[in-house]
Amino acid sequence: MVNRLSNRQIVLNLLRLGQPISRPQVAAALSISLPTAGGMVKQLLNSRLLIETGRSKSSGGRPAQLVQMNPDYAHAIGLTISSRLIQALLVNMAGQVIWEGETVASADSVDEVTSQAASQVSAALARSGDMPVSGIGVGISGVVDIDSGLSRSFPQLRDWKDVPIGEMLSEQFRLPIVVHNEVQAATLAELHYGCGRQTNNLLYLHLGKGIGLGLVSDGRLLRGSHGHAGEIGHTVVDPRGPVCYCGNYGCLESLASPPAVVRDAIAAIRQGVASSIATGRLDKLDEVTIQDVFTAAAKGDRLATNLLTAAGEHIGGAVANVANIFNPEMLVLGGVLAGGPPILVDAITRVFSARLLPVLVEKTAICVSQIRQQACGLGAATAIFDRLLEEADLFDRALT
Ligand SMILES: [Zn+2]
Incomplete structure (x- = not known):
């Protein structure tokens, strides 16, 4: 089967399995030579996306040096906005939830829902301390326009129409925002960190x-x-x-x-x-x-x-x-x-x-x-990491 994933996605998927990996594994996953894989890993180590984590157990030859995702490379907030729950997760690059805050949604008005969401984000940012936060990933129920960050409709709220949730959060918190539908965000989490990894x-x-x-x-x-x-x-x-x-x-x-x-x-x-x-x-x-x-x-x-x-x-x-x-x-x-x-x-x-x-x-x-309760927030935060790495262009540069 033709694999249509980019080099970045292939290596990320490998790293997100949570196990340390070796240069030969990177070479095999990308179908590239060992020296090329070694050069790529070196550059990703220099960029701090990877960290060294010991050597593999020897099965006769020289033990391979292992690397893994640097969990502190970046942090993001994964925000879930549903008619049942408003939840913010502070997530590190390795997909670990560092802090979780949530409240029962009081879905009586647009203002109430958005202000509940903003206060959960504020609480997560307060807990982030010195850790820089790279953005807020939003997973929201209902129909979403991903490109514009518009939430077009929301369950059980007839007044909710074309709410610019992405723009509102961006103006308030001065951070990059990615808005996804709740189900699509949870799907990303299941793919990267759940049963489907x-x-x-x-x-x-x-x-x-x-x-x-x-x-x-x-x-x-x-x-x-x-x-x-x-x-x-x-x-x-x-x-x-x-x-x-x-x-x-x-x-x-x-x-x-x-x-x-x-x-x-x-x-x-x-x-x-x-x-x-x-x-x-x-x-x-x-x-x-x-x-x-x-x-x-x-x-x-x-x-x-x-x-x-x-x-x-x-x-x-x-x-x-x-x-x-x-x-x-x-x-x-x-x-x-x-x-x-x-x-x-x-x-x-x-x-x-x-x-x-x-x-x-x-x-x-x-x-x-x-990961049921955290799936949406985790997937939304992952979308921030994906965008960050896409913009940093580390992988293609590491291969040139
Ligand atoms: Zn129907």
């Missing part, structure tokens, strides 16, 4: 209030011509299903997102279905949450089990259709539903495998995200 072809399925898909092909995040690729939540899986807020009937989100599962639970209980989902709170059904459904399912409640199984089956079928087209090495599940009881992930896995082409079943791994 050994893969080049990946689907990341975000199962939050909204359902979105991040697609990585040959090591690159696919954004689509306008940056909106991956809207699997609005693919129709049952034309006779409930109406979706986008106006269509039977979108995946209208059948299988947490609000859809909760809506169906409440409707069933109102009809008199016996369930422990709202035990003792039948007069407060509006307060039922997806966590109540999880808790009931974990105790074997039949309604909760059936609702989560049905949601998982819809999700598994929808993402199998995409996997049949993209042939990923791995499907990563993230978001609140990925943290639900095993029956839900089991249902996704069962239908996903059943709908995949048989030849793909054994070759397509499924993984539940291990």
Whole structure:
């Protein structure tokens, strides 16, 4: 297969695996001679992007000198802005989270959300002390225009239209800003630091209030011509299903997102279905949450089990259709539903495998995200590092 990644991306991917690497490994990864790789490593050491970290264990020959990413080369803030959570991470070049601050989003107005976000950034900057911060990477829910840093829409806030979140943060903090969609930012983190770090072809399925898909092909995040690729939540899986807020009937989100599962639970209980989902709170059904459904399912409640199984089956079928087209090495599940009881992930896995082409079943791994809560911020911070290194042009210079 032709590898379309640049030298910079190939070496970065190697370094982001977190293990010290040797010059022969760099030479092999880039298909260049050992002396050329040695010259490149020397220049990257001089630029402080790499640091020496001892020698490999000898297997007969001379032990190879090892290098790794210098975690202190740069720091960035990864900011998550969702309808559930506002979170800032202070991240070093090696992808380690040095500090994390978060608050529950009070999504009543544009001003409130943006001021909550700014105060989390201020707190992260205060914790950075003497460490220079290279920029703020933003991962935000809803539709985003990456080039202009405009947040075009935001879940549950009708007044939110074309908010210049990138410009606002840049003016306030005088730092470079990169704005991504929340799902695409999390996909970058899964690719570099999560389950997918050994893969080049990946689907990341975000199962939050909204359902979105991040697609990585040959090591690159696919954004689509306008940056909106991956809207699997609005693919129709049952034309006779409930109406979706986008106006269509039977979108995946209208059948299988947490609000859809909760809506169906409440409707069933109102009809008199016996369930422990709202035990003792039948007069407060509006307060039922997806966590109540999880808790009931974990105790074997039949309604909760059936609702989560049905949601998982819809999700598994929808993402199998995409996997049949993209042939990923791995499907990563993230978001609140990925943290639900095993029956839900089991249902996704069962239908996903059943709908995949048989030849793909054994070759397509499924993984539940291990960095779920931090994925968006980590990926957003990584985008700052990528831009920094692209502008510094260290890699191409090191090879000339
Ligand atoms: Zn829809």
